[in-house]
Amino acid sequence: MTTKSLRSMLACAVFLAVPTAALSNDLLEEAKDYFEPIPSVVPSVKNNAVTGDKIELGKMLFFDPRLSSSALISCNTCHNLGMGGDDNLETSIGHGWQKGPRNAPTVLNAVFNIAQFWDGRAEDLKAQAKGPVQAGVEMASSPARVEATLKSMPAYEVAFAKAFPGEDSPISFDNMAKAIEAFEATLITPYSRFDQFLEGNTKVMNEEEQAGLQLFIDTGCASCHAGVNLGGEGYYPFGVVEKPGADVLPAGDKGRFAVTQTADEEYVFRAGPLRNIELTAPYFHSGKVWDLEQAVAIMGTSQLGEDLSDDEIKKITAFLKTLTGEQPRVDYPILPVETSETPKPELMVVK
Amino acid sequence: MTTKSLRSMLACAVFLAVPTAALSNDLLEEAKDYFEPIPSVVPSVKNNAVTGDKIELGKMLFFDPRLSSSALISCNTCHNLGMGGDDNLETSIGHGWQKGPRNAPTVLNAVFNIAQFWDGRAEDLKAQAKGPVQAGVEMASSPARVEATLKSMPAYEVAFAKAFPGEDSPISFDNMAKAIEAFEATLITPYSRFDQFLEGNTKVMNEEEQAGLQLFIDTGCASCHAGVNLGGEGYYPFGVVEKPGADVLPAGDKGRFAVTQTADEEYVFRAGPLRNIELTAPYFHSGKVWDLEQAVAIMGTSQLGEDLSDDEIKKITAFLKTLTGEQPRVDYPILPVETSETPKPELMVVK
Numbered sequence: 001m002t003t004k005s006l007r008s009m010l011a012c013a014v015f016l017a018v019p020t021a022a023l024s025n026d027l028l029e030e031a032k033d034y035f036e037p038i039p040s041v042v043p044s045v046k047n048n049a050v051t052g053d054k055i056e057l058g059k060m061l062f063f064d065p066r067l068s069s070s071a072l073i074s075c076n077t078c079h080n081l082g083m084g085g086d087d088n089l090e091t092s093i094g095h096g097w098q099k100g101p102r103n104a105p106t107v108l109n110a111v112f113n114i115a116q117f118w119d120g121r122a123e124d125l126k127a128q129a130k131g132p133v134q135a136g137v138e139m140a141s142s143p144a145r146v147e148a149t150l151k152s153m154p155a156y157e158v159a160f161a162k163a164f165p166g167e168d169s170p171i172s173f174d175n176m177a178k179a180i181e182a183f184e185a186t187l188i189t190p191y192s193r194f195d196q197f198l199e200g201n202t203k204v205m206n207e208e209e210q211a212g213l214q215l216f217i218d219t220g221c222a223s224c225h226a227g228v229n230l231g232g233e234g235y236y237p238f239g240v241v242e243k244p245g246a247d248v249l250p251a252g253d254k255g256r257f258a259v260t261q262t263a264d265e266e267y268v269f270r271a272g273p274l275r276n277i278e279l280t281a282p283y284f285h286s287g288k289v290w291d292l293e294q295a296v297a298i299m300g301t302s303q304l305g306e307d308l309s310d311d312e313i314k315k316i317t318a319f320l321k322t323l324t325g326e327q328p329r330v331d332y333p334i335l336p337v338e339t340s341e342t343p344k345p346e347l348m349v350v351k
Numbered sequence: 352m353t354t355k356s357l358r359s360m361l362a363c364a365v366f367l368a369v370p371t372a373a374l375s376n377d378l379l380e381e382a383k384d385y386f387e388p389i390p391s392v393v394p395s396v397k398n399n400a401v402t403g404d405k406i407e408l409g410k411m412l413f414f415d416p417r418l419s420s421s422a423l424i425s426c427n428t429c430h431n432l433g434m435g436g437d438d439n440l441e442t443s444i445g446h447g448w449q450k451g452p453r454n455a456p457t458v459l460n461a462v463f464n465i466a467q468f469w470d471g472r473a474e475d476l477k478a479q480a481k482g483p484v485q486a487g488v489e490m491a492s493s494p495a496r497v498e499a500t501l502k503s504m505p506a507y508e509v510a511f512a513k514a515f516p517g518e519d520s521p522i523s524f525d526n527m528a529k530a531i532e533a534f535e536a537t538l539i540t541p542y543s544r545f546d547q548f549l550e551g552n553t554k555v556m557n558e559e560e561q562a563g564l565q566l567f568i569d570t571g572c573a574s575c576h577a578g579v580n581l582g583g584e585g586y587y588p589f590g591v592v593e594k595p596g597a598d599v600l601p602a603g604d605k606g607r608f609a610v611t612q613t614a615d616e617e618y619v620f621r622a623g624p625l626r627n628i629e630l631t632a633p634y635f636h637s638g639k640v641w642d643l644e645q646a647v648a649i650m651g652t653s654q655l656g657e658d659l660s661d662d663e664i665k666k667i668t669a670f671l672k673t674l675t676g677e678q679p680r681v682d683y684p685i686l687p688v689e690t691s692e693t694p695k696p697e698l699m700v701v702k
Contacts, residue, residue: 081683093421
């Protein structure tokens with residue numbers, strides 16, 4: 001083969017894989033109206049200065065199973081930082097092998113959500129962190145038990161004093177939550193190919209992915225899934241146009257209705273943030289759908305009233321896979337040593 | 352205060368805290384007959400070359416909960432590297448919240464033990480690694496399920512091919528165990544104060560600790576708890592002189608008898624390795640004793656026929672706390688992404 005024919009083949013391959021620069025630039029400008037890249041620095045959080053000492057403490061707490069009454073379940077059990085920040089289960093397994101009611105949302109980039117949980121009942125990550133620790137089907141502990149546990153270990157005394165300087169009684173359930181929030185603010189995943197695209201390097205997304213992005217905007221996905229997290233910013237009924245079957249949308253879970261007691265919030269949920277979505281199957285609050293293409297199809301019929309074609313579904317899914325960012329690298333923490341004062345594990349399930 | 356009186360006070364303090372150099376040197380020479388320091392390099396293991404690629408793969412596998420059928424329990428669940436390499440529970444909690452029969456031994460320095468498990472039924476760490484993965488009360492998986500799981504994820508295909516170059520079918524249950532063994536060989540804790548003492552720096556152990564070491568040798572503890580791990584090298588009846596109560600030594604667990612079916616091996620267990628012992632409460636195969644001083648007292652009466660005085664117990668315990676070494680620092684692994692081929696979690700308990 002001559003060098004010339006090889007070159008023209010390569011040129012052809014590039015032509016197939018990447019849209020023309022002009023088209024890409026139009027798409028980029030349109031995309032910028034809807035989406036924002038993940039910042040490469042740790043974002044600030046409200047009413048909680050994110051310091052290095054607080055992050056270090058929060059990391060210990062995030063991985064410490066002794067925040068649960070069994071001493072077996074940590075935040076990382078259901079929000080596994082090696083697995084996209086969730087547990088890849090339909091719904092989580094907690095204290096006494098009890099099944100939780102909803103699919104565990106990822107902790108990655110959660111700092112960018114408008115509020116936490118599928119129904120947004122926690123206004124921020126420090127409020128969220130207090131929930132699972134106390135939930136009987138999750139970590140089954142209590143503020144008093146957590147405080148007694150942390151106060152029993154000298155290394156925690158030191159770490160809390162450093163993270164909350166000048167406070168009279170630095171170890172508290174509130175400060176536990178603040179430290180965890182500070183650590184979680186570091187769990188962001190910048191540098192995805194979509195972020196690079198948004199920053200102007202349109203060549204990192206191939207033709208199929210760009211076509212998927214165009215469809216994502218044109219069919220209306222982006223009206224709910226926008227912003228930094230492509231979701232996580234607002235509340236919408238699951239089934240705007242057509243309710244999915246009870247297998248996907250169980251009748252017993254009425255979503256935000258339980259929070260607001262407002263009739264028109266029945267089956268309303270926070271739009272799922274789509275960052276790293278390929279890492280966090282199964283999908284939806286019910287965790288009933290394992291396949292991302294199937295999830296896209298369901299969204300089409302239930303939210304948009306669109307029977308997306310197989311080709312459209314493939315393209316949108318290809319686009320969604322460009323949302324996988326650089327996963328946070330974490331040095332596994334060495335945890336404080338227990339003392340005779342540390343409350344003993346409680347394995348029994350109290351109902 | 353004059354400089355001179357300050358100096359003489361300091362001299363006095365030093366005199367109180369550290370024995371004379373001559374006494375320390377005698378003790379050091381005696382100690383060297385019984386004990387060996389932990390090497391500062393990763394030891395080799397039999398029939399399994401420890402390579403960087405194998406260690407990296409082994410680390411992923413060690414932290415991957417998808418080796419369990421629930422996709423919730425990893426090696427690190429019961430051998431938590433942030434908590435001394437065990438779970439600080441009486442006996443471990445496994446699949447379906449079932450309680451395991453014995454206290455989880457630490458994985459730290461386990462590579463130096465003569466054999467694995469409390470009854471030594473696994474000859475090495477690669478044999479050990481296959482046990483909990485299959486045990487119904489632990490991870491409740493099977494070789495076939497593990498292989499199907501690993502083969503379903505392209506990133507594991509790549510990692511196994513790198514770790515086991517030239518093999519036709521690198522993903523296998525055997526190779527899973529070999530990779531875990533290679534990673535576990537890195538989980539050693541050198542540079543404890545006792546190691547520094549053994550290397551000749553006798554000043555790192557104070558008077559009480561050195562007195563404890565002397566007692567540890569003189570009362571006979573060191574006849575079973577010797578070598579690199581101060582234990583883990585041989586099998587002995589629990590209750591050589593006097594059987595402890597059924598609360599500490601439950602009648603139903605006959606130890607090595609179940610392995611060898613030899614009558615005189617009833618209630619015979621591997622002498623517990625004592626490295627990092629202050630991090631791994633509760634103690635004994637039953638996990639019934641939370642207090643290290645109490646454990647020392649029980650060993651005195653049951654194994655040596657000695658009612659150790661409170662002062663002796665305190666000194667021996669002080670010595671045992673010099674066995675805490677530098678804990679291994681591990682970068683938490685980002686795990687391979689599941690595919691549609693990955694077996695789904697099985698949460699039911701099959702009895």
